[in-house]
Amino acid sequence: MPLTIANLLKPEQIAHVPNGSLGSPFHERTSPLNFNQAWEEWNGFLAANYYRDEHLEYFSTRNTCGVLDVSPMNKYRFKGPDAEAMLNRMVTRDVTKHPVNTVQYNIWCTDAGRIIDDGTIFRLSQDEFMLTCAEPNMDWFQLAKVGFDHVDITDMSHELAALAIQGPTSCALLKAMGFKGIENAKPFDIVKFPYLDGEIMISRTGFTGDLGYELWIDPKNAIALWDDVFSTGKIFGVQPLGLESLEKARLEAGFLSPYVDFHPALHTMDKGNDHSPFEMALSWIVNFNKGHFTGRAALLKEKQAGKHRRLLKLDIEGNKAAESAILYRDAACQKQIGYVTSAMWSPVVKANIALGLVEGKYADGPIYAEVYHQKELRWIRKVCKCTKKTKPFWAPARAKQTPPADT
Amino acid sequence: MNNKHYDAIIIGGGHNGLACAGYLAKAGKKVLVLEAAEQLGGLGATREFAPGFKASVAHTLPQLTNKLVNDLQLRKHGFELAANSLATVALSPAGQHITIANGEVQGASAADAESYQAYKRLLGRFADTMDATWHKTPPVMTDGGFKDASTLGMFGLKVRSLGKTDMREFMRMIFLPAQDMMDEFFETPLLKAALSWDYNVGNKLAPRSPNNAVLNQLLKMSGDMSGNGELPLPKGGVGGLINALAKSAKAYGAEIRTGSPVASVIVQDMQATGVSLENGESISANHIISNTDPKTSFFKLLGVQHLDVEFTQRINRLRMNGLVSKVHLALNAEPKFTGLNKANGRIIIAPTMQYIENAFDQAKYKGLGEDLALEVIVPSLHDNSLAEAGKHVVSIQVQYTPYDIAGGWDAHRSTLLENVIKTLEQYAPDIRSQIVASELLTPVDLEQQFRVTGGHWHHGEFAIDAWWMNRPAYGASQYKSPVAGFYNCGAGSHPGGGIMGAAGANAANYILKEEK
Ligand SMILES: Cc1cc2nc3c(=O)[nH]c(=O)nc-3n(C[C@H](O)[C@H](O)[C@H](O)COP(=O)(O)OP(=O)(O)OC[C@H]3O[C@@H](n4cnc5c(N)ncnc54)[C@H](O)[C@@H]3O)c2cc1C
Numbered sequence: 001m002p003l004t005i006a007n008l009l010k011p012e013q014i015a016h017v018p019n020g021s022l023g024s025p026f027h028e029r030t031s032p033l034n035f036n037q038a039w040e041e042w043n044g045f046l047a048a049n050y051y052r053d054e055h056l057e058y059f060s061t062r063n064t065c066g067v068l069d070v071s072p073m074n075k076y077r078f079k080g081p082d083a084e085a086m087l088n089r090m091v092t093r094d095v096t097k098h099p100v101n102t103v104q105y106n107i108w109c110t111d112a113g114r115i116i117d118d119g120t121i122f123r124l125s126q127d128e129f130m131l132t133c134a135e136p137n138m139d140w141f142q143l144a145k146v147g148f149d150h151v152d153i154t155d156m157s158h159e160l161a162a163l164a165i166q167g168p169t170s171c172a173l174l175k176a177m178g179f180k181g182i183e184n185a186k187p188f189d190i191v192k193f194p195y196l197d198g199e200i201m202i203s204r205t206g207f208t209g210d211l212g213y214e215l216w217i218d219p220k221n222a223i224a225l226w227d228d229v230f231s232t233g234k235i236f237g238v239q240p241l242g243l244e245s246l247e248k249a250r251l252e253a254g255f256l257s258p259y260v261d262f263h264p265a266l267h268t269m270d271k272g273n274d275h276s277p278f279e280m281a282l283s284w285i286v287n288f289n290k291g292h293f294t295g296r297a298a299l300l301k302e303k304q305a306g307k308h309r310r311l312l313k314l315d316i317e318g319n320k321a322a323e324s325a326i327l328y329r330d331a332a333c334q335k336q337i338g339y340v341t342s343a344m345w346s347p348v349v350k351a352n353i354a355l356g357l358v359e360g361k362y363a364d365g366p367i368y369a370e371v372y373h374q375k376e377l378r379w380i381r382k383v384c385k386c387t388k389k390t391k392p393f394w395a396p397a398r399a400k401q402t403p404p405a406d407t
Numbered sequence: 408m409n410n411k412h413y414d415a416i417i418i419g420g421g422h423n424g425l426a427c428a429g430y431l432a433k434a435g436k437k438v439l440v441l442e443a444a445e446q447l448g449g450l451g452a453t454r455e456f457a458p459g460f461k462a463s464v465a466h467t468l469p470q471l472t473n474k475l476v477n478d479l480q481l482r483k484h485g486f487e488l489a490a491n492s493l494a495t496v497a498l499s500p501a502g503q504h505i506t507i508a509n510g511e512v513q514g515a516s517a518a519d520a521e522s523y524q525a526y527k528r529l530l531g532r533f534a535d536t537m538d539a540t541w542h543k544t545p546p547v548m549t550d551g552g553f554k555d556a557s558t559l560g561m562f563g564l565k566v567r568s569l570g571k572t573d574m575r576e577f578m579r580m581i582f583l584p585a586q587d588m589m590d591e592f593f594e595t596p597l598l599k600a601a602l603s604w605d606y607n608v609g610n611k612l613a614p615r616s617p618n619n620a621v622l623n624q625l626l627k628m629s630g631d632m633s634g635n636g637e638l639p640l641p642k643g644g645v646g647g648l649i650n651a652l653a654k655s656a657k658a659y660g661a662e663i664r665t666g667s668p669v670a671s672v673i674v675q676d677m678q679a680t681g682v683s684l685e686n687g688e689s690i691s692a693n694h695i696i697s698n699t700d701p702k703t704s705f706f707k708l709l710g711v712q713h714l715d716v717e718f719t720q721r722i723n724r725l726r727m728n729g730l731v732s733k734v735h736l737a738l739n740a741e742p743k744f745t746g747l748n749k750a751n752g753r754i755i756i757a758p759t760m761q762y763i764e765n766a767f768d769q770a771k772y773k774g775l776g777e778d779l780a781l782e783v784i785v786p787s788l789h790d791n792s793l794a795e796a797g798k799h800v801v802s803i804q805v806q807y808t809p810y811d812i813a814g815g816w817d818a819h820r821s822t823l824l825e826n827v828i829k830t831l832e833q834y835a836p837d838i839r840s841q842i843v844a845s846e847l848l849t850p851v852d853l854e855q856q857f858r859v860t861g862g863h864w865h866h867g868e869f870a871i872d873a874w875w876m877n878r879p880a881y882g883a884s885q886y887k888s889p890v891a892g893f894y895n896c897g898a899g900s901h902p903g904g905g906i907m908g909a910a911g912a913n914a915a916n917y918i919l920k921e922e923k
Contacts, residue, residue, distance in 0.1 A: 089711070090716065110716075111715035111882075143719075146711065147710075147714075291676075292677050294715040294716045294717075
């Protein structure tokens with residue numbers, strides 16, 4: 001029997017501290033597992049920082065499979081004959097070419113071409129989309145709807161409970177749960193199965209860069225799904241996952257985190273503290289060939305000028321995470337050229353990795369990070385050479401294989 | 408597809424569209440004007456509203472300039488004034504009317520007559536200062552400063568040349584409500600009410616409203632046909648001017664088609680390249696210039712899919728709801744107003760500013776006041792082309808009649824007309840029996856018949872937040888729009904509404920300059 005607080009105390013014996021946040025549809029299950037009741041608030045819901053040991057949880061995404069409750073994610077429905085045109089004019093990718101039953105990562109920008117947020121768009125039918133994003137965005141969507149009379153936007157966050165199942169055994173686990181043919185789903189595919197008394201939607205998506213899926217279900221069936229996942233999952237090494245381990249996994253995968261790697265434009269006060277997609281290495285999803293979209297003119301100008309900052313993937317000398325490090329052009333730290341946005345020691349890559357935002361004209365030259373770390377309270381400063389990486393730090397072949405190999 | 412290709416297609420043959428066409432054609436451009444209605448002129452068209460009786464929605468020309476008339480040789484093409492300037496007459500219920508004519512006030516207190524001179528001098532200087540702005544493309548703000556800053560500089564110089572005292576007064580007064588201005592200069596309530604009229608009419612403003620009343624007043628003083636602040640009356644209604652504008656544009660080579668509503672602007676590769684007509688025909692041109700209001704231009708004709716989100720919202724937020732209705736009465740005899748020899752001036756019916764404010768208060772809450780404020784003109788006393796000899800046309804602006812009246816206009820039309828006639832009867836007791844026909848144009852009627860969103864006088868509120876480099880909104884203030892090849896030239900663009908042709912002329916000049 002795994003050691004959980006539930007073995008020691010019954011749930012009703014745990015002192016309840018009201019904190020204004022709601023439990024997600026899985027709370028009945030996640031709460032007893034949360035050893036230190038270590039929660040953070042996410043869109044008004046309690047989200048586990050970690051359940052017992054964030055390292056163990058992190059390793060499950062790389063070695064077995066981890067289960068993250070992503071129900072607090074914002075989910076919006078765009079439905080109607082104008083949904084495609086409306087979204088296409090809002091985001092930077094070509095929504096007219098987005099196939100039904102697939103998911104696409106996307107971003108949306110202000111008129112000035114600064115990133116408001118990123119998210120994933122699920123095309124559910126010709127005229128129905130679900131957009132998921134970490135931050136609330138309804139106000140912007142309402143603005144972006146002005147002039148499109150035939151699209152309804154609803155906040156459907158409460159209509160769906162969601163679990164991300166991520167790691168090498170995730171496909172095998174889903175097969176064992178009876179989702180026949182799930183192995184044929186390609187990355188970003190959406191498949192639906194009859195499940196319990198209703199339906200479950202499974203997308204081959206996730207935020208860990210590994211093989212993984214996200215399960216979307218009516219909240220009334222959330223607990224049954226959880227129980228199914230964990231009882232079937234025992235032999236697949238299934239492990240509940242908190243946000244801290246996710247933060248590590250996403251950095252290895254090279255994904256961005258709002259308020260960490262970029263500052264959402266609508267919440268930015270000072271000029272230059274928000275970001276363009278080019279600065280965030282997202283030029284691959286800015287489609288200048290699709291016709292007009294919001295921010296296009298500004299982005300084209302920025303691209304042509306080519307002077308923008310650049311978010312770089314850095315492999316940093318040594319093994320001390322370069323958190324909050326300032327970046328320099330020279331080892332003597334004379335010329336400051338940028339800063340690190342996210343950093344960690346990556347156990348799977350066995351490298352000291354980071355994302356760093358660097359002024360455009362220095363991005364191709366040498367880069368040094370000024371790293372501070374503590375040894376029994378004593379501060380140590382080290383200047384570490386950085387090597388630029390062009391590929392994600394962690395991108396195992398299985399993440400893209402269809403069908404993925406059983407592990 | 409019409410295989411002819413034009414340098415410019417102008418959507419709408421209102422007076423601004425025709426002025427724009429005239430200037431472009433004069434510069435050698437191949438121009439096509441497409442007007443939806445069977446008749447040219449938009450709110451300036453003179454129409455037969457009852458058999459044998461004609462009127463135009465706009466009736467006087469305080470904003471028209473000699474420059475436009477001369478540039479486009481409008482006199483040669485038949486433009487004439489029926490009266491150089493109408494006196495303004497403030498009707499008193501007791502028959503003690505006040506007249507403002509030839510720069511003098513008569514019938515108010517001696518102190519007021521004197522103050523009027525100081526008032527006139529100051530306003531004249533302010534109007535002169537604003538002249539630096541009306542007939543030029545506004546500057547735009549850029550990251551580091553301004554582009555096309557010469558008009559900004561000119562305006563600055565003009566303000567400075569007012570001298571310290573007047574400049575300070577200008578800066579102090581420019582955002583004042585009409586009532587503060589009136590209270591500062593005058594004591595006679597009737598005079599104050601009449602003089603406050605031009606500050607407010609056409610906008611969502613009443614005597615106590617701040618923001619843009621003074622600006623509105625100065626815009627009304629922008630013309631110079633018979634001097635600053637005078638009130639010329641065109642021959643044949645404003646349609647007389649329209650005919651001349653159309654003839655002039657044609658003489659310069661422009662083609663004009665009526666009965667040709669445009670359904671949409673054709674955009675290819677993010678560039679406006681032509682228009683589709685409602686009949687399915689499409690025609691191509693290098694420049695597509697819209698004389699319609701900004702909402703129609705951007706939402707209906709262009710389509711927001713070609714625009715950015717924040718820009719779209721700025722257009723969306725424009726205040727488009729008109730508050731002025733127009734009533735045209737056909738009379739079988741000359742109307743007689745108690746205590747007036749001849750009703751040949753511009754008659755204001757509003758005993759006090761409070762009276763006007765009360766009507767506004769009702770309208771603010773989507774209601775209709777019983778006591779309405781009116782501007783009444785009998786143009787047929789100066790012009791025999793509008794009705795048969797001995798018969799007359801009464802042209803009335805009515806305030807305040809909200810576009811979005813509670814319950815809809817169908818429920819209020821007859822009440823409104825009755826209230827107008829009842830109000831008139833108090834001053835012209837026989838008028839009801841003289842009426843042989845009438846026409847009521849509420850803001851909703853104006854919207855439907857003249858294709859102006861909200862039926863708004865200025866194609867959208869003329870206000871500090873929608874003025875000069877913000878008119879109609881930043882991103883489109885220089886006649887061009889965010890979509891290459893698409894322009895605006897109507898009253899929704901700088902300098903605003905009123906019959907002056909400046910938006911049309913400025914747009915044409917901007918386009919011609921851009922080509923160089
Ligand atoms: C009640 C009232 C009284 C007024 N009185 C006066 C006055 O006495 N003096 C004064 O100076 N000003 C007056 N004004 C203001 C003045 O009439 C307007 O500001 C002026 O007419 C605007 O001119 P314009 O050419 O920009 O637009 P408009 O006159 O509105 O012309 C626009 C034209 O575009 C056409 N159009 C629209 N959509 C399409 C389409 N899809 N395809 C083709 N054509 C289209 C319309 O049919 C119209 O002909 C008054 C306004 C109102 C509402």
